[in-house]
Amino acid sequence: MLPHQQQLQLSSFSSLYDLIVPKDNLLRQINELIDFQFIYQELVNKYCLNNGRMAESPIRMFKYLLLKTIYTASDVDIVERSRYDMSFKYFLDMSPEEAVINPSSLTKFRKLRLKDTDLLNLLIGKTVSIALEKGIIKSKSIIVDATHSLSRSNPYSALDVLRERSKLLRKAVYAIDKDMKGYLPEKNTSNDLQDELIYCRELERRISSEQTLSSIPAVKEKLNLLKETLEDTEENHILSTDLDARIGHKSADSSFFGYKTHLAMTEERIITAAVVTSGEKGDGPELPKLLEISQNNGIEVDTIIGDSAYSGKENLKLKDNQGQNIQVVAKLNPSITQGFRKDEDKFDYNKDADMFVCPAGHMAIKKVRNGRKDVGTNQVDTYFFDIEKCKICALKDNCYKPEAKTKSYSVSIQSNLHQQQMIFQESEYYKEKARQRYKIEAKNSELKNVHGYNRAISYGIDSMQMQGALAIFTVNLKRIIKLNL
CATH class of the missing domain: 3.30.420.10 (Ribonuclease H-like superfamily/Ribonuclease H)
Structure with missing residues (x-):
């Protein structure tokens, strides 16, 4: 059940935020820049207003996901940091003494509340x-x-991802306590995914049981990453290759x-x-x-x-x-303006003379257009050069065939649009804008x-769109804050 209106958390300790969270803190600046009430309005229909347990504020849940994107951390680590980081509590509209959510709530929020929501266009807009x-x-x-963004299953299989995560965890543990080598389970050597899942679960269990060791940040982060990977793999390993991703x-x-x-x-x-x-x-x-x-x-x-x-x-x-x-400030494909030629064989176009100039600096003396117009066949402009200059040119070995009666250079012109674009490419306006x-x-x-x-942090194009929405929302907010100072 969602309350009909959001309630401000009042606490005698709230004044601490003014002392601890500085004015130039990014999260304070974001809170002051944007009213997140639009998230509530967008998601309110996904909740029941008069039945069930009291739901966590959709604004706070969204802000948790935003924190994940800003700081690139796992669900568990973001929630844990919100337990003691006062800037996080301030951003989440929590009172200093308020308890944090269960990290699993974020997964449910993504799958149940944000499903079928055009978050990408909403946040950009x-x-x-x-x-x-x-x-x-x-x-x-x-x-x-x-x-481009690589699929979560690329370039490794689910098996390879688990092995990499468990390797990083063992490495972090051994860096602190080498004696743990005799306590940890024997590594899985088979290529069976189920065997690897069993091994990683046991590795997770044994390290988690060593509370002193597992609470050390360097180990804890790797342990949480392995847990998250295990949960995701157990849910998706049948689809270990992302069905929506393509080469x-x-x-x-x-x-x-x-x-x-x-x-x-x-x-x-x-x-x-x-x-x-x-x-x-x-x-x-x-x-x-x-x-x-x-x-x-x-x-x-x-x-x-x-x-x-x-x-x-x-x-x-x-x-x-x-x-x-x-x-449209976009350079035409070279195959349109020059054909499929090597760089050393390309001629330069002089827009003022409407002629091509050869690599030796000689300009064409005549242009002839071949091909019938508007019959579905490409027309070709052929530029003819002074054959007498070609005979004595220093570059003739790579350009002029002995005894040839003409020297020409042909360019396929597919449409008037391409001709106009070729001319536009030589303008100062085009060159100025292209530099942007x-x-x-x-x-x-x-x-x-x-x-x-x-x-990608999850599987499927819907998840990729959600990831994109939060990442773009973040960089846009940071840019606005910078330009608005």
């Missing part, structure tokens, strides 16, 4: 509205990119198994939209959706900045979509390296 309200977002450009490619010879999160971000580094897909999905097709979500969140967009993955024909059409006149793209790569790095977004 909330932070964007705060940024707009405070006048932080002034640009009309969004930078787009996709970042994607970071490059021609580098692959990963997991998910992609497609992001849109303003030049002020506020994420305005996100779409989570399986790893094999292309980046370009998600652009219209990112644009639509950003606009629905109140962002005015006149320029989209991305890499060549976003230069597809459908995305270039966004320029004239519904009269929006949106520029690094910002989203830095944001991807923050999500992965600071907030654990390099790997």
Whole structure:
């Protein structure tokens, strides 16, 4: 049962927070920045208002999950820290002497209360509205990119994950007490998952029974991590390969198994939209959706900045979509402008002369277009060079065939859109905006390296979306706080 209204916890000790939690503490700043009542309004229908045991506040439960993302820790460790860390208690709206929740409540909250909730768009929309309200977002450009997250079951099987976790735990124990080697169970040597589960459970039991040892932070953290992995594996080991994850490619010879999160971000580094897909999905097709979500969140967009993955024909059409006149700052795929040529064989395009210049610096003298227009066949522009210059050129060995009567260079032109984009790529506006793209790569790095977004913490795309929602909510709040100082 959920109370009809949230009640403020009053305590004679609450004044301690003013002494202990400084004004520049991140959690205090977040509490002062945002009213979390929107979480209550979103989840109130998931609770019974007049029957059953009194439920924990959904706002407090959500804040626990947010703490997990901010500090990248297990459920058990976050709850334990909230027992003695006054900044945690302040953030959770607890009185200093109040008891903490049971860590298992967080699992139930994720599975029962957050299920079927569009948390990703809810949290992004909330932070964007705060940024707009405070006048932080002034640009009309969004930078787009996709970042990958490895599946929880990648690159190891459930068996390998358990072995790695138990290895880290034993290592932490031996660093403190080498004599424990004779007390711990003999390692499992078979490749049977059930045998490994039995071994890890026994390892956990014996170390937990040594209360002095298991209470040491270095051991306790590894022990809690093994417990959490055991529980998750016992529930999901039949599906040890994540059914929603797929193999994607970071490059021609580098692959990963997991998910992609497609992001849109303003030049002020506020994420305005996100779409989570399986790893094999292309980046370009998600652009219209990112644009639509950003606009629905109140962002005015006149320029989209991305890499060549976003230069597809459908995305270039966004320029004239519904009269929006949106520029797409995305370099055309080299196969469009130069064909599949090696770097040393590529010619430079001179937009003013509308001619290509060879590596030796000679400009074409004539251009001819071949191919029938609008019949489904690509047209080709062929540029002809002065053959007399080619005969005496220092680079002729790699370029000019002896006795050839002509020297030409051909470029496939698939549409007028591509021609317009080639010209746009040479403009100062394009070059200025293209220099902003690094910002989203830095944001991807923050999500992965600071907030654990390099790997999924659970199985399935729904869990990945929840993880993404909390990670993006966190980095947006931190950015707003920084810009609002």
